[in-house]
Structure formats: structure tokens, C-alpha cells
Amino acid sequence: xxxxxxxxxxxxxxxxxxxxxxxxxxxxxxxxxxxxxxxxxxxxxxxxxxxxxxxxxxxxxxxxxxxxxxxxxxxxxxxxxxxxxxxxxxxxxxxxxxxxxxxxxxxxxxxxxxxxxxxxxxxxxxxxxxxxxxxxxxxxxxxxxxxxxxxxxxxxxxxxxxxxxxxxxxxxxxxxxxxxxxxxxxxxxxxxxxxxxxxxxxxxxxxxxxxxxxxxxxxxxxxxxxxxxxxxxxxxxxxxxxxxxxxxxxxxxxxxxxxxxxxxxxxxxxxxxxxxxxxxxxxxxxxxxxxxxxxxxxxxxxxxxxxxxxxxxxxxxxxxxxxxxxxxxxxxxxxxxxxxxxxxxxxxxxxxxxxxxxxxxxxxxxxxxxxxxxxxxxxxxxxxxxxxxxxxxxxxxxxxxxxxxxxxxxxxxxxxxxxxxxxxxxxxxxxxxxxxxxxxxxxxxxxxxxxxxxxxxxxxxxxxxxxxxxxxxxxxxxxxxxxxxxxxxxxxxxxxxxxxxxxxxxxxxxxxxxxxxxxxxxxxxxxxxxxxxxxxxxxxxx
Numbered sequence: 001x002x003x004x005x006x007x008x009x010x011x012x013x014x015x016x017x018x019x020x021x022x023x024x025x026x027x028x029x030x031x032x033x034x035x036x037x038x039x040x041x042x043x044x045x046x047x048x049x050x051x052x053x054x055x056x057x058x059x060x061x062x063x064x065x066x067x068x069x070x071x072x073x074x075x076x077x078x079x080x081x082x083x084x085x086x087x088x089x090x091x092x093x094x095x096x097x098x099x100x101x102x103x104x105x106x107x108x109x110x111x112x113x114x115x116x117x118x119x120x121x122x123x124x125x126x127x128x129x130x131x132x133x134x135x136x137x138x139x140x141x142x143x144x145x146x147x148x149x150x151x152x153x154x155x156x157x158x159x160x161x162x163x164x165x166x167x168x169x170x171x172x173x174x175x176x177x178x179x180x181x182x183x184x185x186x187x188x189x190x191x192x193x194x195x196x197x198x199x200x201x202x203x204x205x206x207x208x209x210x211x212x213x214x215x216x217x218x219x220x221x222x223x224x225x226x227x228x229x230x231x232x233x234x235x236x237x238x239x240x241x242x243x244x245x246x247x248x249x250x251x252x253x254x255x256x257x258x259x260x261x262x263x264x265x266x267x268x269x270x271x272x273x274x275x276x277x278x279x280x281x282x283x284x285x286x287x288x289x290x291x292x293x294x295x296x297x298x299x300x301x302x303x304x305x306x307x308x309x310x311x312x313x314x315x316x317x318x319x320x321x322x323x324x325x326x327x328x329x330x331x332x333x334x335x336x337x338x339x340x341x342x343x344x345x346x347x348x349x350x351x352x353x354x355x356x357x358x359x360x361x362x363x364x365x366x367x368x369x370x371x372x373x374x375x376x377x378x379x380x381x382x383x384x385x386x387x388x389x390x391x392x393x394x395x396x397x398x399x400x401x402x403x404x405x406x407x408x409x410x411x412x413x414x415x416x417x418x419x420x421x422x423x424x425x426x427x428x429x430x431x432x433x434x435x436x437x438x439x440x441x442x443x444x445x446x447x448x449x450x451x452x453x454x455x456x457x458x459x460x461x462x463x464x465x466x467x468x469x470x471x472x473x474x475x476x477x478x479x480x481x482x483x484x485x486x487x488x489x490x491x492x493x494x495x496x497x498x499x500x501x502x503x504x505x506x507x508x509x510x511x512x513x514x515x516x517x518x519x520x521x522x523x524x525x526x527x528x529x530x531x532x533x534x535x536x537x538x539x540x541x542x
Contacts, residue, residue: 033140036104040073041066043101044093050134051096051127059284060275061250065093067265067272068248072181072221073102077246077263081235082225083313084250087296088284094225095124095185099165100131102181107145107161110215112179114168116189116202121167122154124185128165129157171205178215183223187234190227190310196357196501199230203237229309231500236315250274252293252311254281255318305499315499322459323494323506327466331377334478339365342379343515344402344419345447345508348391348429358383359391359429360504362490363402363419364512366521374521376513377472379417380405381486383505388429392436395422399442405486423447423511447511455507456498462513464524471509 036043041063048056061084071077084090099111115121131137132147144161151158158164166177170187187206192198214220224235228249238245249260254276261273282293293311300306304317312318320327343364349357361382369375382405386394390407397404397411402419404411424434426446437444452458465471473487483491490509493502516522 029140033104036101036140039066040070040098040101043104044097047097047100047131047136048092050136051092051131057284057286059088059286061088061283062093064248064250064272065090068246068262069094069098069223071246071263071265072223073105075219075221076265078220079222079238079242079245080224080248081239081245082223082248082250083228083235084225084248085227085252085283085288085311085313087288088250090225091124091185092127094183094223096127096131098183099128099181100137103132103145103159103163104141107159107163109163109180110178111163111165111181111183112168112177112213113166113183113185114170114172115184115186116170116192117186118167118169118172120186121169125157125165125167126154129154170202171209178213180215180219181221181223182210182213183225184234185225186227187224188226188229190229193229193233194498199232199501202234203232206234206237227310228313228315229306229499231315231496233315249313250283251313252283252288254279254283255312258314309499316496320495321497322456322463323466323497325491325495327469327471328491328494329469329472330481330483331472331474332478332480336365336474337367337375337377339367339377340374341366341420342402342418343421343423343512344398345423345512345515346395346430346433347425347504347507347511348427348433349385349504358502358504359386359394360502360508361395361398362505362508362512363398364509366516373470374516374523375470375472376516376522378474378487378490378509379403381490381505383489383502388432391429392433395433395437396440396442399437419443421445421515423515425449425507425511445515447515449507449511452510452514455503455510458510458514459497459506462510462517465513465517465522468524470522471513 032046036046044062044066045056045058065082065084068077068080068082072080082090082094095113102109113121113125129147129152145159145163148158148160151164155168156164156166166179184206187202188199210222224238226233226235228235230236239247246262247260248262249258251258254274256279259274261271263271265272282288282290288296296311297307300310304321308314308317308321343366344361345364346359346361348359362378363380365377365379367375367377380402382394382398384394384407394407399422400418401411401416403417420443422437422442422444424430424437424444424446426434426448434444434446449458452461473491474484476482476484490505493500493505497503497506513522
């Protein structure tokens with residue numbers, strides 16, 4: 001009997017101990033859940049091992065992304081852009097962990113995810129589903145919701161609280177559904193970024209389709225995440241059109257003059273700003289240090305455009321790429337030089353469609369410098385989408401007065417600054433314009449672009465002339481550094497070339513320079529010349 005009672009007491013003690021440990025464990029999990037639900041940053045750190053299989057490497061940029069995404073969830077931000085380099089956790093944080101964290105709080109919310117590639121969207125959708133189905137997640141939030149068996153696949157899965165996550169590609173079929181969150185993760189394919197047709201198609205899709213795909217227009221949120229590889233990628237497109245986007249830009253190497261500043265977060269009274277203080281300080285030395293960054297640049301073959309766009313979140317190198325900012329001279333005198341003649345250069349297109357290229361014209365004055373060297377000064381800039389009748393009228397106006405560049409506000413007749421030569425690119429639309437202007441008695445001349453390659457090749461063909469200080473831009477008044485409006489527009493395009501939709505302006509410059517180089521009007525001061533007796537001499541202009 002004693003042995004039997006002792007055994008019974010032992011069993012009861014074991015049950016009591018088991019219940020005590022179980023109760024303590026439940027309390028610990030509840031405390032952990034409350035902490036993780038209250039902070040997306042803490043959730044990222046705890047959940048990382050379950051999606052990556054490797055220990056979490058912290059970094060201030062992770063907390064910056066997490067807190068901005070929290071503000072998006074809390075409707076303190078409605079429209080958010082995150083631009084950051086590759087391999088710093090962007091997709092894992094925004095496309096895998098974020099919906100999992102949101103559902104831990106409000107499982108009835110709905111997500112629409114898109115990317116340039118269906119396979120990329122599917123990858124992150126599968127990773128999200130696996131995290132939610134993991135023992136770790138189910139132990140903590142399995143009582144909040146469960147995934148529905150009848151809608152649970154790679155492209156879409158629902159939960160039993162009416163929430164869902166749909167993934168699709170840009171312009172894909174599934175974007176007909178509505179969502180509380182519209183998230184575009186890498187909407188532009190870097191390989192296709194040079195195609196204006198593909199870029200404009202992506203932007204057109206976003207403008208025409210996505211604004212109507214909210215479950216509730218008062219609480220709908222939008223997120224775009226990508227690297228910056230073109231001025232008119234989706235990030236650039238929406239930033240140029242709207243001012244109500246919060247823009248979190250995280251370059252790999254810190255640049256003081258482009259420090260990112262957003263909005264106050266987490267009850268802070270001051271706006272969030274990039275915490276780095278030293279020029280060139282790395283974004284995430286714990287994950288990508290100097291050696292890793294050097295290897296990454298080697299992968300990019302030290303291409304200044306790829307480094308600028310994919311690492312520094314700038315579509316083009318800071319001081320220019322093919323064309324450097326320092327190569328252009330600024331004219332600060334209160335008079336213009338005496339021009340030997342004026343040359344106008346046209347690159348034409350024949351449609352007003354949003355998908356079409358622009359027609360563009362630049363006018364240049366050729367003048368002689370102090371030591372006899374010929375120089376070139378930008379006098380006017382025109383750019384617009386015009387059907388042919390309007391294009392012809394505009395070309396006629398600029399042939400009478402190269403300053404008459406406002407489409408809707410023509411200069412009065414009688415005020416004339418006529419070009420001596422009008423150079424027109426010999427392509428389909430250019431042929432028509434050339435013939436009409438020639439018949440009208442204007443001094444037109446064809447330019448055959450095929451001899452010199454594409455726009456980039458043509459620019460490279462004459463870039464040495466700009467490097468040697470032969471091209472001038474006008475300032476607003478004597479002695480200051482502020483360019484005229486047209487000169488500033490042109491310089492901005494030159495710095496972004498070829499990653500801008502205004503490549504046509506730079507092409508008009510290339511045409512003019514090639515023509516002047518052919519005629520010997522512009523000569524690189526370091527180029528050799530030949531004397532009458534056949535000997536080569538250096539140019540002595542400087």
C-alpha cells in the first residue's frame with residue numbers, strides 16, 4: 001500500500017511539475033509574441049533563421065526599413081519607396097517577413113505582390129507560406145488564423161480570416177484583385193532598363209491598373225522597392241509625378257550631399273535621417289564590408305553606371321558618366337561672344353503617344369576663343385511630343401528664331417535669330433521634315449546616324465571635344481554659377497545620359513559636334529595635325 005501511494009504521489013508531482021513548466025512556457029511565448037507583434041524589427045530578428053537558415057546579421061538599415069514599414073502598416077505612411085543595394089535583405093524583409101508580421105497582428109489584411117518576373121514573385125510567396133506553416137510561427141500565431149486548404153498554392157493563398165497574399169508579374173493576370181497593400185518588389189528588370197518601350201509599358205501599367213486595385217481607397221497602402229538604374233524606372237516615374245511618397249534611399253556608400261531624410265518614426269519628434277556621418281561610410285559593414293564591396297564592384301566590372309544605380313541609388317554616376325559635369329564650361333560674361341555661325345540640330349519623332357520618343361532640337365553658336373581655337377555654346381533647347389503638322393510648324397518657327405521654343409507661346413514675328421545650318425537626322429520622320437524645309441528654302445542638311453552607331457556610340461565619338469573644354473553653357477547673370485533654365489535642363493540630361501528619357505537632347509549635341517568635327521571647325525587640342533610638307537605637329541592653341 002505504501003509503495004502504491006508513493007507511486008501515486010510521484011505521478012501527481014510529475015503532473016504538477018509538467019503543468020508548472022507548461023504554464024511558464026506559455027507565459028514566455030505570450031510575452032515574446034506581444035514583443036514581436038509590437039515591433040517588426042524584433043520580428044525580423046526572431047524569424048530570420050526560419051527563412052534563411054543562417055544567423056541574423058543586424059544592421060541599422062534593417063531597423064530603418066522595419067520602422068518605415070511599420071509606419072506603412074499603421075497608416076502613418078500611405079506611399080513608400082525603398083531603394084537599396086542588392087544583398088542587404090530587401091526582398092526577405094519586404095516580401096517574405098512583412099506579410100507574415102502583418103498577419104500576426106491583423107490576419108484579415110490582403111496583399112498584392114508584383115515583380116517584373118513571375119518566378120521572382122513566386123519565390124517570395126513560397127517563402128512566406130513556408131514561414132507561416134513553420135512550427136515556430138504556428139506555435140505563436142497558429143491560434144490567430146490558419147491557411148485555407150482550398151486556396152493554398154504558390155501564386156495565391158488565403159487564410160480563414162479573409163486575408164490573402166497574391167503574387168503576379170507586372171501586367172499579370174492576378175492584378176485584377178484588390179488589396180490593402182500593393183507591393184511592387186523589383187518592378188523593373190535591370191536587363192531591360194534601356195528599353196524605353198518596356199519602361200513606359202511598366203509605368204503605364206502602374207498608372208492605369210494599380211490605382212483601382214484597393215480594397216479600401218481610404219486605407220490602401222503602396223510600396224515600391226528596387227535599385228535605381230534609370231531616371232524613369234518606376235521609382236523615378238512616381239517621384240516625378242507625385243509628392244506624397246516617402247522615399248527611403250539607402251546607398252551602399254554614404255554621400256553627405258544626398259543624405260536621406262524622411263519623416264518622424266516611433267513617436268520621435270524629428271524626421272528620420274541616414275545616421276552615417278563620414279563620406280564613403282558603408283551601409284552594412286556587418287554583411288558587406290570593404291572586401292565584399294570590392295568583390296561586388298568586380299562583378300559589375302567597375303561599370304560606373306551599374307555602381308551608381310545598383311549600389312548608390314543614382315541612375316547615373318554622381319558627376320556624370322560618359323559626359324562629366326566638370327567638362328562643360330560656364331559662360332559668366334554679361335555679353336555673348338561673336339558667333340561665326342549658328343548650327344541647329346534636330347532629332348525627330350512623329351507621334352504624341354506617351355510611349356513615343358520626343359522630338360528635340362538644340363541650337364549652338366560657334367565662336368573663336370582667345371587663342372584661335374573654335375568653341376561651341378548652347379543657345380536654346382526644344383523638346384516635345386508632336387504630330388507631324390505641329391512638328392513642321394515648330395521647326396519653321398525655330399528656323400526663324402532659335403529662341404522661340406515655347407510651343408504654346410510663340411515669339412512675335414520680326415524678332416529673329418536664325419540658324420545658318422539646320423542639321424536633321426536622316427531617319428523616317430527626319431526625311432519628311434528635311435524635304436519640307438528644303439522646299440521652303442531653309443538651309444537644311446541631312447545627318448546619317450548609321451555611320452556612327454547608336455546614340456551612345458555617337459556621344460562617345462565626340463566626348464573628347466567636351467572633355468577639352470570646347471562646349472559652353474550660359475549662366476543667368478555675369479559672375480554667378482546658376483545656369484539658364486535651358487542650360488540646366490541640358491546639363492541634367494548630360495549627367496544622366498544614357499539612363500534618361502532625354503537622350504534625344506544629347507543626340508542632337510552629338511550630331512552637331514560630329515558635323516563640326518568633320519568640317520574641321522572643332523579640333524581636340526591634343527589631336528595631331530598635318531602640315532603642307534606632311535609632318536605631324538601638335539596643335540598649339542593652348
